[in-house]
Amino acid sequence: MKYKKSLVFSLITVLLFSLFLTGCGEKEVNQTDGPTAQKETQKTEKEDKKETVEVDIFQFKVEVAKALEEAAKVYEEEKGNVKINIQTVGGGDDYGAALRAKFQSRQEPDIFNVGGPQDVEDWMDTLEDLSDQPWVDLALPGMLSGATVDGKVYALPFNVEGYGFIYNKRIFKDAGIDVSQIKDFASLEKAVQELDGKIKAGDLKDKYPLLEAVFEMPAKERWVTGLHASNAALSQEFDSSIAAYEAKEIDFKYADAYKAIIDLQANYSANSETKDRLVAVDYATQVDEGLAIERVAMIQQGNWIYGGVYDIDPEVADNLDILPMPIQGGKEDCIPVGVPMHWSINTKSTPEKKEAAKDFLNWLYTSETGKDFVVNQFFFIPPFEGYEDLQPKDSLGKAVKRYSEEGKTTPWVFMGYPTAWGEDVLGVEIQKYLAEKVTWEELVEEVKTKWTESR
Amino acid sequence: MKKNKGWFILFVGPILLAFLVVQIIPIFIGMYYSFTDWDGIGNQANWVGLQNYIEIFTQDEGFLHAFAFTTIFAIVSVFIINIIGFGLALLVTKEMKGNNFLRGIFFMPNLIGGLILGFIWQFIFIKAFDWIGAQLGVSALQGWLSTTMTGFWGLVILMSWQLSGYMMVIYISALQGIPESLKEAAAIDGANYLQRLRHIIIPLVAPAFTVGIFLSLSNAFKLFDQNLALTNGGPYNSTQMLALNIYSTAFTYNKLGLAQAKAVIFLFTVAIITLTQLYYNKKKEVEM
Numbered sequence: 001m002k003y004k005k006s007l008v009f010s011l012i013t014v015l016l017f018s019l020f021l022t023g024c025g026e027k028e029v030n031q032t033d034g035p036t037a038q039k040e041t042q043k044t045e046k047e048d049k050k051e052t053v054e055v056d057i058f059q060f061k062v063e064v065a066k067a068l069e070e071a072a073k074v075y076e077e078e079k080g081n082v083k084i085n086i087q088t089v090g091g092g093d094d095y096g097a098a099l100r101a102k103f104q105s106r107q108e109p110d111i112f113n114v115g116g117p118q119d120v121e122d123w124m125d126t127l128e129d130l131s132d133q134p135w136v137d138l139a140l141p142g143m144l145s146g147a148t149v150d151g152k153v154y155a156l157p158f159n160v161e162g163y164g165f166i167y168n169k170r171i172f173k174d175a176g177i178d179v180s181q182i183k184d185f186a187s188l189e190k191a192v193q194e195l196d197g198k199i200k201a202g203d204l205k206d207k208y209p210l211l212e213a214v215f216e217m218p219a220k221e222r223w224v225t226g227l228h229a230s231n232a233a234l235s236q237e238f239d240s241s242i243a244a245y246e247a248k249e250i251d252f253k254y255a256d257a258y259k260a261i262i263d264l265q266a267n268y269s270a271n272s273e274t275k276d277r278l279v280a281v282d283y284a285t286q287v288d289e290g291l292a293i294e295r296v297a298m299i300q301q302g303n304w305i306y307g308g309v310y311d312i313d314p315e316v317a318d319n320l321d322i323l324p325m326p327i328q329g330g331k332e333d334c335i336p337v338g339v340p341m342h343w344s345i346n347t348k349s350t351p352e353k354k355e356a357a358k359d360f361l362n363w364l365y366t367s368e369t370g371k372d373f374v375v376n377q378f379f380f381i382p383p384f385e386g387y388e389d390l391q392p393k394d395s396l397g398k399a400v401k402r403y404s405e406e407g408k409t410t411p412w413v414f415m416g417y418p419t420a421w422g423e424d425v426l427g428v429e430i431q432k433y434l435a436e437k438v439t440w441e442e443l444v445e446e447v448k449t450k451w452t453e454s455r
Numbered sequence: 456m457k458k459n460k461g462w463f464i465l466f467v468g469p470i471l472l473a474f475l476v477v478q479i480i481p482i483f484i485g486m487y488y489s490f491t492d493w494d495g496i497g498n499q500a501n502w503v504g505l506q507n508y509i510e511i512f513t514q515d516e517g518f519l520h521a522f523a524f525t526t527i528f529a530i531v532s533v534f535i536i537n538i539i540g541f542g543l544a545l546l547v548t549k550e551m552k553g554n555n556f557l558r559g560i561f562f563m564p565n566l567i568g569g570l571i572l573g574f575i576w577q578f579i580f581i582k583a584f585d586w587i588g589a590q591l592g593v594s595a596l597q598g599w600l601s602t603t604m605t606g607f608w609g610l611v612i613l614m615s616w617q618l619s620g621y622m623m624v625i626y627i628s629a630l631q632g633i634p635e636s637l638k639e640a641a642a643i644d645g646a647n648y649l650q651r652l653r654h655i656i657i658p659l660v661a662p663a664f665t666v667g668i669f670l671s672l673s674n675a676f677k678l679f680d681q682n683l684a685l686t687n688g689g690p691y692n693s694t695q696m697l698a699l700n701i702y703s704t705a706f707t708y709n710k711l712g713l714a715q716a717k718a719v720i721f722l723f724t725v726a727i728i729t730l731t732q733l734y735y736n737k738k739k740e741v742e743m
């Protein structure tokens with residue numbers, strides 16, 4: 001009896017102590033990453049603390065997470081006294097929400113991502129001024145515009161990306177369609193109809209057994225329809241993301257051309273009879289289970305899909321190219337190219353961390369090893385000079401570079417859309433349109449009203 | 456007496472402290488923020504009074520739609536979950552081999568976390584149903600989660616699958632508390648199974664019904680993980696439930712003040728509904 005009592009007692013005591021210990025544990029974490037209050041004590045301890053500086057990176061690009069960690073390891077070995085911790089949270093709303101949560105919980109990262117002018121404005125209090133960094137002078141013209149406010153540069157552009165209609169060269173060739181003849185919307189539509197005819201007639205069945213339609217349209221991914229597709233039309237109306245950001249209302253001059261693009265993809269997809277089903281099609285179904293396995297011949301996506309497609313079928317990946325998204329009445333032979341994300345440094349971190357962070361980013365984009373990682377492992381197209389001997393090796397990177405060099409590009413103005421307008425208003429309305437719950441005219445009215453309201 | 460009080464404070468103290476810090480205080484801080492226009496970053500929160508609340512009722516159709524959707528979902532789910540849970544409980548309290556094994560199996564879905572469950576069921580609804588539908592030629596099985604109706608029933612199926620086991624456990628313990636003598640007496644007097652069920656078993660299980668309905672009702676109203684993972688509010692935000700609506704207002708639209716106001720309304724609604732339900736159910740409980 002006595003034995004049992006003391007056993008119970010000691011168990012309870014252990015449980016109670018563990019409760020207190022977890023509470024203490026939390027506090028310790030807060031102190032090491034703590035903001036300005038800790039700056040003073042850490043400054044005086046600088047001499048003792050010359051050893052390992054920890055830099056926390058909180059980034060969003062899932063596609064490069066592994067390669068980035070490898071690059072960090074190489075950097076750590078070179079420098080010796082830096083430790084880099086990388087956390088990746090998938091893009092879209094999730095990253096923004098997670099970043100906010102991080103800041104609110106006082107676990108602020110040292111390096112994080114911001115998108116365009118809206119993001120820069122929102123996070124202005126936490127952005128370190130990076131105008132004095134070596135890479136600022138190396139940036140290609142216009143690449144820093146998204147992160148420059150009042151002449152000061154606040155973030156480093158990740159890379160340059162482009163998107164358009166990515167197509168499988170072999171399928172088009174085997175269908176006897178000459179891609180060099182596709183110069184505008186009319187010729188694109190004709191080619192699509194021809195390919196569709198051949199698919200439905202079963203001409204390509206033996207070579208491509210899974211091929212069932214020309215397009216796949218992921219209406220579930222509202223960034224594809226609401227941000228990217230609309231950008232093709234709205235970039236003819238605004239000439240930069242800043243112009244879009246400052247616009248109090250939109251004309252939506254090319255709304256009909258935009259409709260043409262949406263309809264083209266929907267009408268020649270596997271769900272052309274049941275367009276509302278497109279609302280459940282997501283990125284994986286479009287890319288991994290669509291283009292990569294040759295179930296469809298063409299998708300609207302960007303050069304970021306290369307790595308994913310390569311993992312599934314390297315031959316398909318190497319035989320991809322990009323066709324423009326023609327906007328009737330505007331430019332019909334361009335693809336939207338822009339800077340999707342930037343690296344920014346937390347101005348509230350300690351000076352040592354900020355130094356280490358700046359050094360790491362600099363190393364990544366200007367040192368030989370870093371540059372090799374950026375081009376060959378991340379599959380990035382860097383927006384800087386000094387990469388003349390490092391040409392993109394992947395098919396899609398080459399395509400984007402080709403369009404850039406020919407000057408056949410339009411900017412990414414969607415970075416300047418009002419908060420959530422692209423995905424939550426336009427993307428949602430496109431879903432309703434496909435499900436035939438609203439007409440196109442109602443859609444245009446609604447999105448125009450919501451734009452003006454948000455400003 | 457003194458000794459008891461010491462133990463009382465020792466055990467309840469830490470929990471009470473944790474509850475205060477993690478639940479009560481944030482509720483009051485949240486109420487404060489609901490009267491401001493905070494955007495989640497930085498520390499400028501300007502007082503705007505009742506503007507957020509007015510905006511919710513006059514401008515924000517999304518919230519009202521989510522409210523209606525959540526209410527319908529809750530009513531339907533509560534019925535289905537409790538009927539299935541009670542049915543399963545009746546099933547496994549009979550004298551049958553493998554009872555314990557069955558109980559374990561039925562309870563297991565409850566152990567899977569909300570997000571993973573949502574993604575697994577999303578796969579089942581979109582890919583598996585679609586394939587079966589294509590093979591058998593049943594078009595009703597295809598294209599799930601691309602319409603509001605299928606999204607709604609998808610959520611109901613998911614939730615019922617997850618919570619029925621939990622309710623079953625509650626009902627099992629209640630059923631086992633009914634004295635055999637009562638049931639035997641009734642059987643001897645000529646009551647058949649259904650009559651026994653209606654007049655003896657159910658009234659005596661009433662306290663368990665109180666608990667079961669309360670838990671399923673509050674869980675249905677607060678549903679978030681599964682909603683996010685299964686439909687993410689789609690198509691076109693029509694299956695967006697209250698918690699998801701508040702989340703997107705806060706983190707997509709960066710309107711934390713407004714989201715807080717919605718959260719306050721949400722809190723009061725759920726509290727009132729569940730307290731009312733508890734009150735009525737308690738009145739109907741039969742004393743042994």
